[in-house]
Amino acid sequence: MSQSPHLHRNDGASAPKPLSRIKRPISVLVAEDLAFHQILVRRVLERLGYQVAIASDGLDVVRQWQASPETYDVILMDIQLPRMDGLEATRQIRLLEGPTRRPIPIVAYSTQSLLTDKYLCLSAGMNDYVSKPSKPHILNQALERAVAARM
Numbered sequence: 001m002s003q004s005p006h007l008h009r010n011d012g013a014s015a016p017k018p019l020s021r022i023k024r025p026i027s028v029l030v031a032e033d034l035a036f037h038q039i040l041v042r043r044v045l046e047r048l049g050y051q052v053a054i055a056s057d058g059l060d061v062v063r064q065w066q067a068s069p070e071t072y073d074v075i076l077m078d079i080q081l082p083r084m085d086g087l088e089a090t091r092q093i094r095l096l097e098g099p100t101r102r103p104i105p106i107v108a109y110s111t112q113s114l115l116t117d118k119y120l121c122l123s124a125g126m127n128d129y130v131s132k133p134s135k136p137h138i139l140n141q142a143l144e145r146a147v148a149a150r151m
Contacts, residue, residue, distance in 0.1 A: 025050060025051045026049075026051070026073045026143065026147055027050070027051040027052075027071055027072050027073050027074075028050045028051065028052050028053070028072070028073065028074050029053050029061060029065060029072040029074075029075045029076070030042070030045070030052055030053065030054050030075075030076045031057075031058065031060075031061040031075065031076065031081060031086060032054065032055075032076075032109075033057055033078065033080075033081050033082055038056070041076070041109075044139065045076075045139075048136060048139075048140050050143070056081075056082075057081045057082045058081040058082070058085055058086060058088060059084045059089070060083075061075065061089050062089050062092045065093055065096075065104065066093075066096055069097075069104065072104060073104075073105075073147050073150070074104065074105045074106070074107060074143055074146045074147050074150075075104055075106045075107070076109045076139075076143070077090060077106050077107065077126065078109055078110055079108060079110040079112055086108065086110070086121075087121065088124075090106050090121075091124050091125060093106065093125070103125075103150070105127045105147060105149060105150050106126045106127055106146075107126065107128045107129070107143060107146050108121040108126045108128070108129040108130065109130050109132060109134075110129075110131065111131065111132045112131075127146050128142045128145060128146055
């Protein structure tokens with residue numbers, strides 16, 4: 001059975017070095033509806049040194065980000081979410097950012113691993129794509145790439 005491809009792939013054994021320009025923990029807003037996955041991704045990210053906030057549906061992630069956009073450095077967005085899916089939540093955030101606000105990086109994190117799904121995510125305004133499940137260092141690399149590109 002073949003491994004699902006990533007848009008950005010690095011299967012190296014060593015984890016990337018932390019971003020040296022950021023003097024505080026990176027804050028990640030995670031959009032995930034399943035309680036088990038919320039716990040799992042929180043543990044993985046906290047072990048990697050991230051601060052984590054959880055939104056349980058697409059509408060919640062838009063509201064949390066809109067209430068405090070400077071709180072978050074990156075959004076990790078599931079695609080299949082209740083009330084508003086991750087694609088629509090991303091479109092809403094991009095509209096709310098407007099021309100004057102620096103765009104927040106959004107990384108898709110989904111079990112949908114077809115190439116067309118990845119392009120749908122990028123077309124909706126996401127910056128990167130990581131498939132579930134993912135090794136912690138691959139997830140870390142995607143988040144660090146996203147945050148570094150914003151700086």
